[in-house]
Amino acid sequence: MEKVQVFIVGAGPSGLATAACLIKLSIPHVVVEREDCIASLWRKHTYNCLKLHIAKEFCELPLMSYPNDSPTYILKDNFLRYLDDYVMKFNISPKFNTSVESCMYDEAGNYWSIMAQDKVSGKTSHYASKFLVVATGENSAGNIPDIAGLQSFHGEAIHSSSYKCGSDYVGKSVLVVGSGNSGFEIAHDLAIHGADTSIVIRSPVCTQFVDIIFYSQICCDIEPIFTLFIVKFHVMTKELIHLGMILARWRLSLILVDFILVLLAYLLFGDLSKHGIVRPHMGPLLLKAKTGRSAVIDVGTTKLIKKGDIKVFGPISRIRGNLIEFEDGNERYYDALLFATGYKSTANICLKKDMSMLNSDGLPKNEFPNHWKGTNGLYCVGFARRGLAGIAHDAEIVASDIQANIKMTLFD
Numbered sequence: 187m188e189k190v191q192v193f194i195v196g197a198g199p200s201g202l203a204t205a206a207c208l209i210k211l212s213i214p215h216v217v218v219e220r221e222d223c224i225a226s227l228w229r230k231h232t233y234n235c236l237k238l239h240i241a242k243e244f245c246e247l248p249l250m251s252y253p254n255d256s257p258t259y260i261l262k263d264n265f266l267r268y269l270d271d272y273v274m275k276f277n278i279s280p281k282f283n284t285s286v287e288s289c290m291y292d293e294a295g296n297y298w299s300i301m302a303q304d305k306v307s308g309k310t311s312h313y314a315s316k317f318l319v320v321a322t323g324e325n326s327a328g329n330i331p332d333i334a335g336l337q338s339f340h341g342e343a344i345h346s347s348s349y350k351c352g353s354d355y356v357g358k359s360v361l362v363v364g365s366g367n368s369g370f371e372i373a374h375d376l377a378i379h380g381a382d383t384s385i386v387i388r389s390p391v392c393t394q395f396v397d398i399i400f401y402s403q404i405c406c407d408i409e410p411i412f413t414l415f416i417v418k419f420h421v422m423t424k425e426l427i428h429l430g431m432i433l434a435r436w437r438l439s440l441i442l443v444d445f446i447l448v449l450l451a452y453l454l455f456g457d458l459s460k461h462g463i464v465r466p467h468m469g470p471l472l473l474k475a476k477t478g479r480s481a482v483i484d485v486g487t488t489k490l491i492k493k494g495d496i497k498v499f500g501p502i503s504r505i506r507g508n509l510i511e512f513e514d515g516n517e518r519y520y521d522a523l524l525f526a527t528g529y530k531s532t533a534n535i536c537l538k539k540d541m542s543m544l545n546s547d548g549l550p551k552n553e554f555p556n557h558w559k560g561t562n563g564l565y566c567v568g569f570a571r572r573g574l575a576g577i578a579h580d581a582e583i584v585a586s587d588i589q590a591n592i593k594m595t596l597f598d
C-alpha cells in the first residue's frame with residue numbers, strides 16, 4: 187500500500203489546478219488519470235470546431251494566464267496547449283492509464299483507502315491517503331435520454347462527445363437532439379458542411395449564463411417580478427455575455443445586467459419564438475445562478491434557422507426504425523441522430539455513496555458556496571457548474587484548506 191498525503195482523482199482542468207496549488211504550497215500529492223493523457227475530455231471527446239465560449243480572462247486556471255497575444259476566445263487546440271504548458275510549468279506528473287475503482291474511509295486508521303486499476307496490465311494497486319480530492323468532472327459520461335423505440339433506429343445514433351466534424355455527414359439527414367451550446371454549435375457545423383440538418387428544441391430553450399462566483403449570492407434578494415419586464419429572448423452572442431460579465435464585475439445588480447443583455451439580444455436577433463425558440467422566464471444570469479443552466483451562445487445557428495437551413499422540431503414522441511415521430515404530429519426520416527443532451531457525473535462509482543458528500547447524481551449535496559468540502563478530508567473540485575472560473579476557485583480554496591489541516595495528518 188502506497189501512502190500519500192493528498193490523492194487526486196482525474197487529470198482534467200480541475201485535477202491539474204488542484205495539483206498546481208498544492209505544488210505551490212509544497213504539499214505532496216498524487217494525481218491519477220484513467221486515460222493516457224491530461225484533459226482527455228477536451229482532447230478526445232469534443233468536436234473540432236469547439237472554442238471556449240467565455241472570454242479568456244474568465245477561463246484561467248490558478249497561477250497562470252493565457253499569453254497576451256492569444257485571442258479573446260480561445261480555440262480548443264490553444265486551450266490544450268495552455269494545459270500542456272501548465273503541466274510543464276508546475277511539473278505535474280499524473281499517473282496515466284489508472285482508473286480509481288473505489289475509495290473508502292477507514293475509520294479505525296483515519297485514512298482513505300483507495301483501490302485503482304492499471305488499465306493496461308489489469309493490476310490493482312492500493313493507496314492510503316489523508317486527503318482525497320475528487321476531480322472526475324461533471325461531464326464524465328454522455329447522457330442519452332430514454333426515447334421509446336431508440337433501439338429500432340438503424341442509422342448512427344451517437345452522443346455529442348463522439349461527434350468530430352460536419353464533413354462526416356455531407357448529404358445525410360441528421361437530427362440534433364438538444365438545444366444547449368453543443369446542440370446549437372453542432373447543428374451549425376453540420377449545416378455549413380452540407381448535411382440536411384434539423385434540431386429538436388424543447389421549449390423554452392435553456393438560456394445561458396455567466397460564471398461569476400458572486401452572482402448566486404447577489405441573486406438571493408432579487409424579486410422574480412422584475413424578470414417579467416425582460417423582453418422575449420434567450421440566445422446571446424459571446425460579446426453580450428462578455429459585456430454582462432464585465433458589468434457584473436462592477437457589481438451592477440444581476441437583474442439590471444440581465445435586462446440590458448436581453449434587450450440588446452432582442453435588438454440583435456428579433457423575436458425568435460415563431461422559429462420555435464422561446465425564452466425562459468428568467469434572464470440568462472439569473473437562470474445560471476438559480477439553476478446552473480447556461481445561456482446558448484449563438485455561433486450563427488439562429489441565422490440558419492431563420493433561413494430554413496436548419497429545421498426546428500419539438501420533442502420526439504417515438505422512433506420507428508429511421509422514422510422519427512414528434513409530439514406535435516410531424517414525422518421525418520433521418521440517417522443519423524446526434525444527442526447533445528448533456529452529461530452525467532460518474533463520481534459515485536468510485537466514491538461509495540453512503541459515506542460521500544455527493545447525491546445520487548454524483549454532484550455535491552451542499553449548494554455553492556458550500557459544495558467543495560466533505561468530511562474526513564474529502565473534497566470535490568469542479569462540481570459547482572461554474573465552468574473554468576469555478577474550477578479555479580475550488581482548487582485554490584481546497585488547497586488552502588488542506589494546508590490548514592495538514593498538521594494533524596497521519597503521514598507527516
Ligand SMILES: Cc1cc2nc3c(=O)[nH]c(=O)nc-3n(C[C@H](O)[C@H](O)[C@H](O)COP(=O)(O)OP(=O)(O)OC[C@H]3O[C@@H](n4cnc5c(N)ncnc54)[C@H](O)[C@@H]3O)c2cc1C
Binds near residue numbers: 201221238244368572
Ligand atoms: C463541450 C464542452 C465545452 C465547454 N466549454 C467551456 C467553456 O467554454 N468555458 C468554461 O469555463 N467551461 C466549459 N466547459 C465546462 C468545463 O470547464 C469543462 O467540462 C472542464 O473540462 C471540466 O474540467 P474537470 O477537470 O472538472 O473535468 P474533466 O475535464 O471531465 O476531467 C476529469 C478527468 O477525470 C478522469 N476520470 C474520471 N473518472 C476517473 C476515475 N474513476 N479514475 C481516474 N480518472 C478518472 C477523466 O478521464 C478526465 O480526464 C465545457 C464543457 C464541455 C463538455
Ligand SMILES: *[C@@H]1O[C@H](CO)[C@@H](O)[C@H](O)[C@H]1NC(C)=O
Binds near residue numbers: 306
Ligand atoms: C497507456 O496505455 C496506452 C495503451 O492503451 C499506451 O499506448 C500508453 O503508452 C500508456 N501510457 C502510459 C503512461 O502508461
